[in-house]
Amino acid sequence: MSTDLLAFLSGKRLLRTEIPYPDAEFDPFIKKGLIIKTPSILFKNSLPLCIRCGNTARTLFASHFCATCQKNCLYCRHCIRLGKTQECKPLYQIPTSNHTAYPIIESPLKWEGKLSLAQQTASLAVINTIQTKSSILLWAVCGAGKTEMLFEGIAAALERGERVLLATPRVDVVKELTPRFGEAFPSVTIASLYGGSKDHHTQAPFVIATTHQVMRFYESFDVVIIDEVDAFPFSYDKSLQYAITQARKPHSALIYLTATPTANLKKQKDLTTVYIPRRYHGYLLPVPNFRWCGNWRAHLKKNKLPLVLLKWLKERQLAAKPTLLFAPSIQLLHQCSTILQSLAVRHEAVHAADIDRHNKLDAFRNNEYSLLLTTTILERGVTIPNVDVAVLGAEDDVFTEAALVQIAGRVGRSADVPTGDVTFFHYGRTDAMLRARGQINWMNKREV
Amino acid sequence: MRCLLCHEQMMVKPTWRRIFLQEEGKLVCEQCESGFELLGGEQCNGCARVLEQKWTSETENGLCLDCERWQKHPTASQLLKRNLSLYAYNERIKDCVSLYKFQGDAEIGRYFSMKMKRAYQSHFQAYSPVLMPLSEDRLRARGFNQVELMTSEWLVPVVALGRTTGEQQSKKNRSARIHQVTHSPFFVEKGQISIKPLQKFVLIDDVYTTGTTVRQAAQTLIEQGATHVESLTLCR
Numbered sequence: 268m269s270t271d272l273l274a275f276l277s278g279k280r281l282l283r284t285e286i287p288y289p290d291a292e293f294d295p296f297i298k299k300g301l302i303i304k305t306p307s308i309l310f311k312n313s314l315p316l317c318i319r320c321g322n323t324a325r326t327l328f329a330s331h332f333c334a335t336c337q338k339n340c341l342y343c344r345h346c347i348r349l350g351k352t353q354e355c356k357p358l359y360q361i362p363t364s365n366h367t368a369y370p371i372i373e374s375p376l377k378w379e380g381k382l383s384l385a386q387q388t389a390s391l392a393v394i395n396t397i398q399t400k401s402s403i404l405l406w407a408v409c410g411a412g413k414t415e416m417l418f419e420g421i422a423a424a425l426e427r428g429e430r431v432l433l434a435t436p437r438v439d440v441v442k443e444l445t446p447r448f449g450e451a452f453p454s455v456t457i458a459s460l461y462g463g464s465k466d467h468h469t470q471a472p473f474v475i476a477t478t479h480q481v482m483r484f485y486e487s488f489d490v491v492i493i494d495e496v497d498a499f500p501f502s503y504d505k506s507l508q509y510a511i512t513q514a515r516k517p518h519s520a521l522i523y524l525t526a527t528p529t530a531n532l533k534k535q536k537d538l539t540t541v542y543i544p545r546r547y548h549g550y551l552l553p554v555p556n557f558r559w560c561g562n563w564r565a566h567l568k569k570n571k572l573p574l575v576l577l578k579w580l581k582e583r584q585l586a587a588k589p590t591l592l593f594a595p596s597i598q599l600l601h602q603c604s605t606i607l608q609s610l611a612v613r614h615e616a617v618h619a620a621d622i623d624r625h626n627k628l629d630a631f632r633n634n635e636y637s638l639l640l641t642t643t644i645l646e647r648g649v650t651i652p653n654v655d656v657a658v659l660g661a662e663d664d665v666f667t668e669a670a671l672v673q674i675a676g677r678v679g680r681s682a683d684v685p686t687g688d689v690t691f692f693h694y695g696r697t698d699a700m701l702r703a704r705g706q707i708n709w710m711n712k713r714e715v
Numbered sequence: 716m717r718c719l720l721c722h723e724q725m726m727v728k729p730t731w732r733r734i735f736l737q738e739e740g741k742l743v744c745e746q747c748e749s750g751f752e753l754l755g756g757e758q759c760n761g762c763a764r765v766l767e768q769k770w771t772s773e774t775e776n777g778l779c780l781d782c783e784r785w786q787k788h789p790t791a792s793q794l795l796k797r798n799l800s801l802y803a804y805n806e807r808i809k810d811c812v813s814l815y816k817f818q819g820d821a822e823i824g825r826y827f828s829m830k831m832k833r834a835y836q837s838h839f840q841a842y843s844p845v846l847m848p849l850s851e852d853r854l855r856a857r858g859f860n861q862v863e864l865m866t867s868e869w870l871v872p873v874v875a876l877g878r879t880t881g882e883q884q885s886k887k888n889r890s891a892r893i894h895q896v897t898h899s900p901f902f903v904e905k906g907q908i909s910i911k912p913l914q915k916f917v918l919i920d921d922v923y924t925t926g927t928t929v930r931q932a933a934q935t936l937i938e939q940g941a942t943h944v945e946s947l948t949l950c951r
Binding site for chain 1: 717722814818819820821822824854855857858859860864
């Protein structure tokens with residue numbers, strides 16, 4: 268009997284179709300109890316629960332007459348892209364006591380940069396959390412240098428033969444972080460998992476994955492770090508919590524990392540919060556200006572931009588300063604774009620469904636043009652040196668407190684140009700706008 | 716109500732027809748539906764694909780190059796009279812069909828069912844319907860026959876075909892598929908009524924790619940006495 272199969276299944280919980288071994292090899296392990304079968308759909312008070320993704324929403328289950336089990340068979344629609352969990356299709360795992368042990372990796376960290384004072388405080392907190400197997404919320408302002416704060420803690424875990432998971436909601440972030448960690452930990456195998464990735468190192472000691480991929484693991488990680496925990500669409504919140512709970516060991520460290528924690532996260536009682544109120548370069552966060560611009564929707568209908576906004580844009584065009592303009596919706600984005608075109612202002616516009624998005628963004632970074640219109644798609648994760656930012660219609664519902672803080676956080680990120688202008692053009696201030704500005708001021712006042 | 720495809724909430728306006736006639740409302744949001752490309756305009760007389768410059772044959776008989784080639788096929792030229800399809804097989808619907816039949820999200824069949832029903836009722840009322848079958852193995856692996864599931868609510872096929880186990884069509888290239896058009900893996904299930912008096916048939920399938928599969932099934936029907944076979948497929 269091959270032990271490859273057991274090593275393959277270690278720390279995972281999978282459908283039969285996800286296990287690439289023939290029945291002749293697989294079945295003997297089942298008979299001996301070395302592989303355990305659990306139903307993938309359970310009923311609690313006759314209400315279904317998907318064991319893999321935690322889905323309990325009635326509308327996200329469906330059924331059909333199944334040719335395999337010859338009856339009407341319920342399946343989960345929520346996580347179906349990972350393979351179908353169904354009444355007649357169990358999940359397979361090996362007993363947790365048989366999970367592969369990870370070897371001790373000696374001095375894995377080869378990073379030679381220096382941490383700022385604020386980063387050092389955070390780094391110590393991370394190490395402590397990992398050693399005591401507790402939970403922590405790292406509330407770090409945009410541009411604080413979150414990745415570097417994790418280095419020493421992750422190194423400490425790997426040195427003890429522990430397994431680390433870094434989970435994030437977005438594929439872009441997985442792709443961006445993998446090479447950065449690869450450079451810092453050159454001797455460590457890092458698995459980079461997202462939908463469609465070809466990575467087969469699923470047993471690596473360090474895993475960077477989207478939350479969907481986390482659903483394939485079971486009681487495997489000693490350290491779990493969740494990056495940008497608030498960037499999940501609201502409905503995903505529960506499913507994320509569920510996936511993390513399943514993937515981590517019962518006794519393990521949990522680190523939430525964000526610039527804009529949700530109210531729910533702030534309310535959690537047993538969660539220590541560590542603030543990193545300063546950016547890595549030590550300068551304060553730019554505080555947004557509020558500019559009233561009248562009924563801008565009516566202006567747009569007449570194919571005009573509000574004068575204050577036009578003036579603000581022109582100043583930046585003359586200085587050839589890179590400028591981001593956020594619009595509340597794709598439709599409004601296109602309207603603005605048409606108007607700017609008629610004024611012969613050179614610009615591009617990007618949104619989520621735009622296939623050419625990455626090229627346009629690259630050209631913008633290379634200063635090929637200086638004005639980029641965008642929806643909230645660019646609110647996180649982009650760094651453009653020397654950029655100024657404006658929001659048109661900051662009172663719109665899509666601009667939540669978190670979104671506005673993130674948008675303001677695009678400015679002054681590089682050490683060369685640590686300041687810049689953030690202006691919210693609005694037709695009446697909202698609570699979200701005031702709270703966003705309040706949060707930024709509050710962070711700026713905090714001692715490091 | 717949530718969109719069947721993206722699971723996002725969508726607004727559905729209540730209408731009198733829906734309340735009194737129990738008419739099924741929108742199942743898919745506008746955002747998702749806008750990704751699908753309904754076939755229309757100038758279409759090939761043989762297979763319903765939209766004729767672009769590059770597909771138009773020189774003889775100008777309203778056939779695309781693919782159908783032109785079928786016309787010249789020594790044994791298969793007369794098997795299929797015509798194919799009717801609803802959608803162009805673009806990336807969006809490809810993803811959707813794949814989620815439905817390969818990943819097994821049976822619920823999506825409700826949407827396709829609605830669309831197929833309309834096409835069937837306006838074009839094929841006078842025909843005897845036949846569903847494309849799966850082989851026993853594939854049926855067990857997949858859990859359901861995707862064509863049966865998207866027609867079962869409104870259609871009772873008169874004749875059932877069976878399929879012997881073989882390689883999956885979508886894993887072969889075009890020439891391999893066309894080459895084996897005369898080796899039909901299909902057979903008429905035992906204990907059925909006679910085919911001969913029914914004469915006109917419509918084969919129902921999900922995707923028409925090269926047209927080999929429907930022609931193979933057509934051949935099986937013709938051998939049993941059918942005189943006229945057309946096909947209705949979701950995508951071309």
